[in-house]
Each structure stands twice: as structure tokens, then as C-alpha cells.
Amino acid sequence: MHKVNWDDLRFVLGVVDHGSVGAAARALGVNHATVLRRIAAFEEAAGAPVFERHAQGYRLRPDRVAMVEAAREAAQALDRAARMMRPETAxxxxxxxxxxxxxxxxxxxxxxxxxxxxxxxxxxxxxxxxxxxxxxxxxxxxxxxxxxxxxxxxxxxxxxxxxxxxxxxxxxxxxxxxxxxxxxxxxxxxxxxxxxxxxxxxxxxxxxxxxxxxxxxxxxxxxxxxxxxxxxxxxxxxxxxxxxxxxxxxxxxxxxxxxxxxxxxxxxxxxxxxxxxxxxxxxxxx
Missing domain, CATH: 3.40.190.290 (D-Maltodextrin-Binding Protein; domain 2)
Structure with a gap:
């Protein structure tokens, strides 16, 4: 998973959190195709699918729940570290x-x-x-x-x-x-x-x-x-x-x-x- 682009993760989490690709696209301010492309890139880099594809939309695979939550925690930890590293004002x-x-x-x-x-x-x-x-x-x-x-x-x-x-x-x-x-x-x-x-x-x-x-x-x-x-x-x-x-x-x-x-x-x-x-x-x- 060392080749994963962590920015792609927010598109994966967007679908998980909002329940559909369309809702994730609206929340992230991008189009439907961008979300699909970024999810595909994440799955390819990770070497395994994250979602099950159905006629009704994308559904998180049960065996990927722990991975997604661990990735979420890692991303949040990186963000917190970046927040603390902000340069001071004059x-x-x-x-x-x-x-x-x-x-x-x-x-x-x-x-x-x-x-x-x-x-x-x-x-x-x-x-x-x-x-x-x-x-x-x-x-x-x-x-x-x-x-x-x-x-x-x-x-x-x-x-x-x-x-x-x-x-x-x-x-x-x-x-x-x-x-x-x-x-x-x-x-x-x-x-x-x-x-x-x-x-x-x-x-x-x-x-x-x-x-x-x-x-x-x-x-x-x-x-x-x-x-x-x-x-x-x-x-x-x-x-x-x-x-x-x-x-x-x-x-x-x-x-x-x-x-x-x-x-x-x-x-x-x-x-x-x-x-x-x-x-x-x-x-x-x-």
C-alpha cells in the first residue's frame, strides 16, 4: 500500500460517508467521473477493491471496513501534524x-x-x-x-x-x-x-x-x-x-x-x- 496517493483516500471516504458516488461528488465539489477515477486509482494502488459494485451504487466491502477506518485515522493524524506545523505569523x-x-x-x-x-x-x-x-x-x-x-x-x-x-x-x-x-x-x-x-x-x-x-x-x-x-x-x-x-x-x-x-x-x-x-x-x- 506504499504506492497509494493519500489524496485519493478522501474520495473513498467521501463515498463511504455520504452513501453514494453522486452525493460524494456534490460534497467534494467535483463531478461524478472524478470520484470514480480517484476510487479506481486508490484500489489499483492498494492492490484490492474497496467497494462492491451494484446496480444501486457502490457499497463498502465488509472485509475493507477496518482498512478504511485505519486509513481514516492515519489521514487525520497527518492533518493534525500539518496543522501544528503551520508557520507562525510575523x-x-x-x-x-x-x-x-x-x-x-x-x-x-x-x-x-x-x-x-x-x-x-x-x-x-x-x-x-x-x-x-x-x-x-x-x-x-x-x-x-x-x-x-x-x-x-x-x-x-x-x-x-x-x-x-x-x-x-x-x-x-x-x-x-x-x-x-x-x-x-x-x-x-x-x-x-x-x-x-x-x-x-x-x-x-x-x-x-x-x-x-x-x-x-x-x-x-x-x-x-x-x-x-x-x-x-x-x-x-x-x-x-x-x-x-x-x-x-x-x-x-x-x-x-x-x-x-x-x-x-x-x-x-x-x-x-x-x-x-x-x-x-x-x-x-x-
Whole structure:
């Protein structure tokens, strides 16, 4: 297995973790053919197949489960070592990567950036905006701010805020609904949106609340938005709630392997404080 390209391993793990080649391709941001090619390269280098091919897709061979988990642990150990080897900044600190969805990156994290930066000095803050969940075990980010009902078992963190939602529209805009796509389509807000639309097909879909807000401002229809995006926008008005609106918890956390590292804990504390400071606007109460 000495000839294995370890970068191919993430494509193997992508299929294992996401359940299909297509889902892995979407999560990794590549096309279907790339995933197949990289899996084939890994299997050829390893000298044995990892998956069973079926009409329904790829299934991990039972005798390869232990190998895949051992490879996963090895890859994570290499990533942790690389993280610790990051060069220091001129001020003697390190660059810490914080990731979240674009809604929070462009509002709370932008507004509170100065306060967070002062609390983590001499370390520097790098914000990575992504509506896809980055792999914290593979150096893609150190800390995440994640709107979700709960954190996965691989992460440890704290609930530090809530996102409230409401329906917004431009005055005189179209009598239509704007729908969710991509990761948003599996959110609690998407369930509420379906109830609001009452079977009326949306006139447009987007995988970003920022895009949905822009469509609403252009008069294309009504959008269910986080209040922190919709409130106080001159081109939008907040409509009366026709039903209970969703509330999404917001977590600040890191991979379990990073728990206890002082600079990581400092960043988590700083971000959690920033979220609490913006609690009212996030819930739609100010």
C-alpha cells in the first residue's frame, strides 16, 4: 500500500460517508467521473477493491471496513501534524480558520470580526464562507459555526445562539414563493417553506439565503429568510407570521481531536461571545 496517493483516500471516504458516488461528488465539489477515477486509482494502488459494485451504487466491502477506518485515522493524524506545523505569523501567532455559512459570515462574523480578532491575538483569523460542510478532520477549518439541531459525534462545542426566520417580500412584488435548493432543501426552514407554499410551486430556487434575499428584493416573490438577513433591508418588508416560524440553534465547535488546544479554545470562546452579543438580531428581536 506504499504506492497509494493519500489524496485519493478522501474520495473513498467521501463515498463511504455520504452513501453514494453522486452525493460524494456534490460534497467534494467535483463531478461524478472524478470520484470514480480517484476510487479506481486508490484500489489499483492498494492492490484490492474497496467497494462492491451494484446496480444501486457502490457499497463498502465488509472485509475493507477496518482498512478504511485505519486509513481514516492515519489521514487525520497527518492533518493534525500539518496543522501544528503551520508557520507562525510575523506577530508570533498562527492563522486560525473559522468556517460558517454565508448568512453568518456576512452578518455576525463580519460585524464582530474586530472583537474576535482582538481576543485571539496574536493569532490571525481567516473566515471561510461555505454552505457545504467542510471536513474539520482534514485541515479545511479549525472551528466552525454551524446552524443545526445538533453537532455530529465527531465534533465538540457549545450552543451559542439561535437563528429566527420570517417571511419577507418587496412591496408590490410577485405573488409567488421562492424555494430552497442544495443543502438548504434539507433544513428545518425548508419544511416550513413547504407548509407556507401549500403546494404552490416556487418560481425560483437557490442554495443560498443571500441569493434568495436578492431575488425577493428584485420582486420575484416571497422568501423565508433568517431575520438577520431580512430585517432592516430597505427593499424588503417583513410579513406577518402565518404560522410558528422555525428557530435553528447555532453551535460553535471543533473536531474532537482539537479539543483542549489553547488557541482553538480561545477562538471558540471569542466566537461564542460574538454570537451572544448579536443574539437579538439573530433571533429577529432587534
Amino acid at each position: 506577530e508570533g501567532g498562527r492563522v486560525l480558520r473559522l468556517t460558517s455559512v454565508d448568512t453568518l459570515c456576512t452578518t455576525v462574523l463580519a460585524t464582530e470580526h474586530g472583537r474576535i480578532a482582538r481576543r485571539i491575538a496574536p493569532h490571525r483569523l481567516e473566515i471561510v464562507s461555505s454552505n457545504q460542510r467542510l471536513d474539520l478532520a482534514r485541515l479545511q477549518a479549525d472551528v466552525c459555526v454551524r446552524p443545526a439541531p445538533a453537532l455530529p459525534d465527531s465534533m465538540i462545542g457549545r450552543r451559542s445562539g439561535e437563528i429566527g426566520f420570517a417571511v419577507y417580500a418587496a412591496p408590490g412584488g410577485d405573488d409567488a414563493w421562492l424555494g430552497f435548493a442544495g443543502p438548504l432543501s434539507a433544513s428545518l426552514a425548508a419544511e416550513t417553506m413547504q407548509q407556507l407554499a401549500q403546494g404552490q410551486p416556487p418560481v425560483a430556487h437557490a442554495d443560498s439565503f443571500l441569493v434568495l434575499r436578492a431575488l425577493a428584493e428584485a420582486g420575484r416573490g416571497r422568501a423565508l429568510l433568517p431575520c438577520i438577513l431580512g430585517d432592516n433591508r430597505p427593499g424588503l418588508e417583513r410579513l406577518p407570521d402565518p404560522m410558528p416560524m422555525p428557530i435553528t440553534p447555532v453551535w460553535v465547535g471543533c473536531h474532537r481531536d482539537l479539543a483542549g488546544i489553547r488557541m482553538i479554545e480561545t477562538l471558540i470562546e471569542a466566537v461564542a461571545a460574538a454570537l451572544r452579543a448579536q443574539g437579538g438580531p439573530m433571533r429577529g428581536q432587534g
